[in-house]
Structure formats: C-alpha cells, structure tokens
Amino acid sequence: MAGDHTFGLRPGEEAAALPERFDAGLHFIGRLRTPWIDRAACPKNGLGSDAVCTVAVDPPYAPALRNVTGCTHLILLYWMAHATRGLVVQRPRHADGPRGTFSLRSPARPNPIALSVVELLGRDGDTLRVRGLDCLDGTPLLDIKPYFASTDARPDARVDRAGAEP
Amino acid sequence: MAGDHTFGLRPGEEAAALPERFDAGLHFIGRLRTPWIDRAACPKNGLGSDAVCTVAVDPPYAPALRNVTGCTHLILLYWMAHATRGLVVQRPRHADGPRGTFSLRSPARPNPIALSVVELLGRDGDTLRVRGLDCLDGTPLLDIKPYFASTDARPDARVDRAGAEP
Numbered sequence: 240m241a242g243d244h245t246f247g248l249r250p251g252e253e254a255a256a257l258p259e260r261f262d263a264g265l266h267f268i269g270r271l272r273t274p275w276i277d278r279a280a281c282p283k284n285g286l287g288s289d290a291v292c293t294v295a296v297d298p299p300y301a302p303a304l305r306n307v308t309g310c311t312h313l314i315l316l317y318w319m320a321h322a323t324r325g326l327v328v329q330r331p332r333h334a335d336g337p338r339g340t341f342s343l344r345s346p347a348r349p350n351p352i353a354l355s356v357v358e359l360l361g362r363d364g365d366t367l368r369v370r371g372l373d374c375l376d377g378t379p380l381l382d383i384k385p386y387f388a389s390t391d392a393r394p395d396a397r398v399d400r401a402g403a404e405p
Numbered sequence: 406m407a408g409d410h411t412f413g414l415r416p417g418e419e420a421a422a423l424p425e426r427f428d429a430g431l432h433f434i435g436r437l438r439t440p441w442i443d444r445a446a447c448p449k450n451g452l453g454s455d456a457v458c459t460v461a462v463d464p465p466y467a468p469a470l471r472n473v474t475g476c477t478h479l480i481l482l483y484w485m486a487h488a489t490r491g492l493v494v495q496r497p498r499h500a501d502g503p504r505g506t507f508s509l510r511s512p513a514r515p516n517p518i519a520l521s522v523v524e525l526l527g528r529d530g531d532t533l534r535v536r537g538l539d540c541l542d543g544t545p546l547l548d549i550k551p552y553f554a555s556t557d558a559r560p561d562a563r564v565d566r567a568g569a570e571p
Binding site for chain 1: 419421422423424427428429430431432433434450451452465466467468469470471472473474475476477478479480482484486490493494503504505506507508509510514515516518520521522545547548549550551552553554555556557558559560561562563564565566567569
C-alpha cells in the first residue's frame with residue numbers, strides 16, 4: 240500500500256508505510272443515496288446543502304432500526320472507499336501549508352471512516368430520510384448511532400489553526 | 406459468526422447472520438490508555454469520569470498529529486474488540502424492553518466502532534492527554550478527527566424513547 244505514494248505527493252506531504260495485514264474487518268451494512276455522483280459536486284460538509292438524502296439499510300440489519308425515530312439527530316459512519324490511506328501529512332487545496340491528517344476531516348486517512356451528524360426526517364421501512372450528508376451517491380454505510388446532546392454537543396469547541404504548534 | 410448467537414440471546418433479542426467475508430479492513434493506529442481494566446469499572450459514558458486518559462499513537466502515524474493542538478476538542482474512533490457483532494435487537498440491562506441496535510450506543514453492533522468526543526488537554530510527542538473517555542485500558546485506536554462545533558454540535562438534539570415508533 241505504501242506503493243500508492245511512490246508518486247503523487249504534493250510538496251510537504253508525508254506518507255506512512257501501512258502494514259501488509261489488517262487488524263480488523265468491516266461489514267458494509269447499507270448505502271447512502273445522495274444527489275452527488277462525482278466528487279466535485281459534493282458539498283464541502285454536511286451543512287453545505289439542504290438536500291434530503293436516503294440511508295438504505297440492507298435487509299439483514301433493518302431490524303436494528305427499531306426505536307430510531309425517537310432521535311432527532313443521528314451520527315452516521317461511512318466508508319470513503321476511494322481515499323488514499325497512507326497520508327499522514329497532507330496539503331489540502333485551500334490550506335496555506337501542510338497539515339497533520341488528524342487535524343483535518345479529509346477522507347484521506349489510515350482508516351477512511353467518515354462521520355456526519357444528520358437530522359432525521361423520517362423512516363420508510365428499511366430506509367431513513369436525512370439531511371446533512373456530503374458524500375457520493377452509493378457510499379457504503381458502516382454504522383448508525385443516536386446523537387446525544389449531553390455527550391456529543393460541544394458548542395464552545397474551537398479549532399484555531401494559527402495557534403496550533405506545528 | 407452467526408454461531409456466536411446460538412445461545413446467549415435474552416428474551417426479545419434478535420441476531421443477524423453476518424457475511425462470511427469482510428468488505429474492508431482496518432489498521433489499529435495506537436492504543437487508549439485509561440484507568441479501567443475491567444468492563445464493570447468503566448464509566449457509562451465519557452462524562453461519567455474526570456479521569457485524564459492518554460491517546461498513544463503508534464510511531465508511523467505520529468506525524469499526523471501535527472497541528473492537532475489547535476483543537477480544543479477531538480472525536481476519537483476506537484474498536485470494541487470484545488463486542489458481539491450480530492445483535493440487531495438487544496435488551497440493555499437498564500432498559501424496559503428490547504431496542505434496535507441503531508437506537509443505542511451499545512458496543513454490540515455489526516461494526517463495533519465506538520466514538521467519543523474528548524477535551525484535548527495537551528500533547529507530549531506521540532501521545533495526547535484527553536478527558537472524556539469511557540473505555541477499557543488498551544482499547545485499539547482507529548482515528549482522531551478535529552471536532553467542529555459548526556457541523557458536529559447539535560445542542561438541541563433530543564432522544565425521546567417513549568415517542569419512537571417500535
């Protein structure tokens with residue numbers, strides 16, 4: 240996998256040699272249906288569009304949707320199948336310099352699991368209607384979790400790019 | 406894997422037969438060091454303890470920590486290695502009845518990826534000091550993300566157990 244990076248690094252970027260073997264495995268449990276079929280069309284984040292998207296859960300996992308309509312918001316975890324995995328320092332197109340991967344929400348990361356907080360609009364059988372997604376149509380779903388304001392909402396959190404030690 | 410559930414289901418619980426093969430693989434990128442060495446000692450959630458915990462990132466991934474100290478809060482994703490994976494309807498000990506897995510934050514889920522929002526207290530080389538974890542000492546780390554209040558904080562979100570359709 241380190242071979243992914245023998246060319247294609249931008250100045251200042253760094254790649255790690257990933258292990259040959261995986262430590263654990265994932266099951267895709269459904270698909271996210273969105274209006275965006277190429278990367279350039281995707282909103283920059285989940286608040287960048289009002290589009291209503293669909294979470295289509297595969298039948299074996301659909302019983303796990305029970306009680307979910309009691310939640311106003313959900314956390315969705317999904318898999319960025321096309322992401323480069325070895326980049327540890329990367330230079331986002333709109334940044335003024337290289338940044339550590341763990342300071343970014345870029346899909347390029349050792350485990351390309353993306354996370355969005357979405358508003359739950361309703362359920363129709365095995366599918367949920369949600370608002371707040373930013374990903375490509377057909378993106379594999381990994382998990383659905385209830386969003387608890389008590390533990391998940393930190394409205395005072397800040398990200399200060401200038402104040403970070405390099 | 407469905408064999409995990411040939412016994413041990415509580416009344417009302419349901420298990421799915423998981424596929425034989427995985428769809429994607431994960432790399433463990435570090436370990437969470439916490440004061441809790443058995444499950445009974447773990448707090449119920451990250452706000453249940455003031456303990457300062459440590460995120461120990463493995464050396465190949467440590468360059469990805471660059472710029473992370475500009476964040477007051479982080480999202481940690483980690484792997485619940487001991488969790489049962491097939492349960493789609495489960496009966497938490499303190500609930501009044503069976504619940505869909507996607508309405509719960511239980512570690513037992515098809516992809517046992519846990520998520521905590523933590524306060525970042527500081528960085529010492531390859532390790533971060535954080536507050537807000539709830540997991541066993543030695544838990545495998547999957548990802549570190551910056552927490553953005555603009556997209557991740559929903560202080561008005563609610564979970565209404567009674568109002569959910571079954």
